[in-house]
Structure formats: C-alpha cells, structure tokens
Amino acid sequence: MEEKKKINKAIIAVIASLGVITAGLFGYVIYMDATKPVFNLNTDSLSIEAGDGFDPLDYVSFVKNVDEKTIDIDNPVQTGILGEYQVYYGAGQEIKALKVTVEDTKAPTFTIKPGTHEYYTDEKIAPEDLIYTLSDETDVDVSLDYEGQNFTEPGDYKLKVVASDAAGNETVRFANIKISKKDTTPPEIWGVIDVVIVEGDSLDLMNGIQVFDDIDENPSLEIEGEYDKEKPGEYRIKYIAKDASDNESSAERLIRVEPEIIVPVERPAGIEPFTGDVTNYIPQGGSVGWDATGIRKQPYLVAVNRAMNTVTVYGKDENGNYTIPVKAFACSVGREGHETITGTYKTTDRFPWCYMVDGTWGRYAIRISGGYMFHSIGYYERKEDTLEYDEFNKLGTPASLGCVRLCLSDIYWLYAYCPTGFRTVIYDDYESAGPLGKPTPPMIDTSNEFTRGWDPTDPEYPY
Structure with a gap:
C-alpha cells in the first residue's frame, strides 16, 4: 500500500508540472498553474508585398501571464527578398510558428530620358543610358527589344525598353533613337588662296573663306598666324577647320605685303593716249x-x-x-x-x-x-x-x-x-564693244557626254 502511494505522488508531481487540471483515478484534483505564459497567433500563414513593413507582434492575438514585448521571436523575414519564411514565437514552454510569404505583384516604375538619343551605326546602345528614373522593391533587369528593326542603318527609330523585376513583372517604355553614319571625313576649306596686298592695306582673313562638311552643318574654323600690313614681306596664315566629330583639316595661304609702287601699264598698239578730262x-x-x-x-x-x-x-x-x-x-x-x-x-x-x-x-x-x-x-x-x-x-x-x-x-x-x-x-554702248573689241567666246560640244560637264578653260580640264 505504501509503495502504491509513492507512485501516485510521482505521477501527480509530473502532471502538476505540466499545469493541467484533472480528476484522476487516484482521488486527487490538481489545479492548473495560474502563472504559466499563454499566447495565440491570429493566423498561421500570410502573404505580404515586397517592401511593405512587417512587425511579427501584429499577429499575436491573445496574451496571458506574459508581456508580449518579452515574447522571444525568431524573425528571418527580409521584405526585399522574395520567398517563404518561418517566424517562431516562444514564451516559457509555449512555441508557435507563422509562415510568411514575401511576394511581388507590382511592376517596376521607370521613365525614359526625354528627347532623341543619338548614336552612330557602329555604336552599342546601353539600356542604362536611356533610363531617367527606375524604382522597384526587388532587383530589376532592363533589356532592349529591337522588334526586328535594323539599327545599323541611319534613320529614326522607336526602341522598346523592358524593365523586369525578380517576380517577372514587366513595364514597357519606348525611346526615340536617331542612328547616324559615323563621321570620319574632315571638313573642306575653300577659298584659301595666296594674296598680294599693298603696304598699309588691311585684309579680312575670313573674306571669301568657306568651310564645308558632309555631316556637320557648322564646323569650326580657327586662324593661326598674323601679318604686318605696315611691313613689306611674306607671311603665312594657317586655317584649321574641325567638325563635331573632331575630324580636322588645315590649309595655308601666303600673304605678300608689297610697297606701294605705281607701275604704268603698257598701252596697246593703235590705242591713242587719252588727253581729256x-x-x-x-x-x-x-x-x-x-x-x-x-x-x-x-x-x-x-x-x-x-x-x-x-x-x-x-x-x-x-x-x-x-x-x-x-x-x-x-x-x-x-x-x-x-x-x-x-x-x-x-x-x-x-x-x-x-x-x-x-x-x-x-x-x-x-x-x-x-x-x-x-x-x-x-x-x-x-x-x-x-x-x-x-x-x-x-x-x-x-x-x-x-x-x-x-x-x-x-x-x-x-x-x-x-x-x-x-x-x-x-x-550701255550700242556702237562699240570697247577699245579691244569683243572676243569670240569658247563653245562646248554638248553631244559629248564625257567633256560637256567641264568648262574648257578650266586649268583642271582633263580632256
């Protein structure tokens, strides 16, 4: 009998430690431990949008015998990384779990830099060069969709720009693209010819000078060198033209300053001197x-x-x-x-x-x-x-x-x-062409397709 009582006491001690209430076979009534921590969660799983805030205490719904701030929480949730997470809550011997799924249902937001983006035919278009603003809660990949267009030919194009986030959400924008042939030809400088001026005269170094470029409408032109109009001698002036692609050309002219000397022209035979006013x-x-x-x-x-x-x-x-x-x-x-x-x-x-x-x-x-x-x-x-x-x-x-x-x-x-x-x-003089008469002008054989495009008096005439 004594041995049976000892066994019953041991069982009661174990049950009491578990904090349950029971009326046992042994004729004892054991009351629950009133100081044991108790809490509940209002859900066992939830989904949140990437980037949204997450406070695990927001999901604790019933608390007894414990301050919710002292509940031990193992929270591995990273709202910027998609996936499933297990959040564990513990107080005393009470342990509960909450499954949290971080998902992304919102497409990226982005804008294209305004205006037209200019590239050469052999130049690669980088997506990041087109983006003005871009935001998303997850990593974003920006790609270009040429939609079968040939961007190696000069012209104006609409380029499809696609922003895709980690969840596969996409946003599409279009960029204005202008493709041009790369300029490798330097400008041409025209009108640079040697000149002779008389001592004391001024010369406009830009007069008659023209610069042409096959692409750039406004190539620059600089002048190096100077001359002294008061000092007879020879001076060299250099003209340097540059286009927007930094192609450069140059030309030199000789300026000869001569002292003022009046040299009478020889009078042609048969032309009498003029003696009037x-x-x-x-x-x-x-x-x-x-x-x-x-x-x-x-x-x-x-x-x-x-x-x-x-x-x-x-x-x-x-x-x-x-x-x-x-x-x-x-x-x-x-x-x-x-x-x-x-x-x-x-x-x-x-x-x-x-x-x-x-x-x-x-x-x-x-x-x-x-x-x-x-x-x-x-x-x-x-x-x-x-x-x-x-x-x-x-x-x-x-x-x-x-x-x-x-x-x-x-x-x-x-x-x-x-x-x-x-x-x-x-x-107007209808009586006389002039003292030397009127020379007979040259003529062109217009039926000759090879020569007719040339002035026959041109020093460069090739025929």
Missing part, C-alpha cells in the same frame, strides 16, 4: 563715259558693256588713271526681265564657290552690289564636272538672272588680279 572719260570708239580717276592701291577698273555683253579691264596710265585697256572678255549679262544694274560700284565680298539664287553654284564670285555678282557659268553641284553646258554656250548674249557671267579663266583673272574693292562700271 578723266572724270568724264570716254573710251576710244565709245559713246558712254565714266570717271577714270585712279584709285590708290587698285591697279584696274572693270567696265561692263551690257549692250555688247563685253567686259573691258583698264589699267593705269603714267598719271595713275584708268585709260589703258589691258583685257577684254565676252560675258553674259541679265536677260530680258532680269536686266543687270548700271552705274559705278565698289566690289566687296568674294567666294570661291557661291550658291546661287537659281539653285546652282558659281565659282570665283565677286559681289558687285546686293545680289549682283561677277561669277562663272553655273554648276549643278559644287563639283568641277557638273557645268551647265547649255548656259555656257550662251556666253556673249544676255542669259543670266542679272549677274555678269564669264568663262572660268576670265573670272579667275578678275579674282586673282583685281584686289577686293576694285571699281566696276556697268554701262
């Missing part, structure tokens, strides 16, 4: 006069007879006046409705190539006044072999839109030997 000079055989008084540092006066489509160049006599004819050229003045202006003018701008009002190009253009110029016969393109051959064969007759046209060798003579600012007189 040079302020009302009338060329021999002519009927229209002008002021032939010489201009300092200008060796020639250029007279254009509209009525005869003839140009006569006068040099200075022993008194320094323009009374000696030295050159005569056949020309084309303005046709009916586009008559060339008359009067006396001081020439200004010069251009080795000049884009004309009718869409053609003129060579060695010299401005008379406004839109009226001396220049060559027109070219369809800025190339020496694209001459308007039908217009060339009109030399000696009115054919222009008001300018004075000359064959290439004649206009180049004016360009090379008559300094900027020379005086020109445009007049």
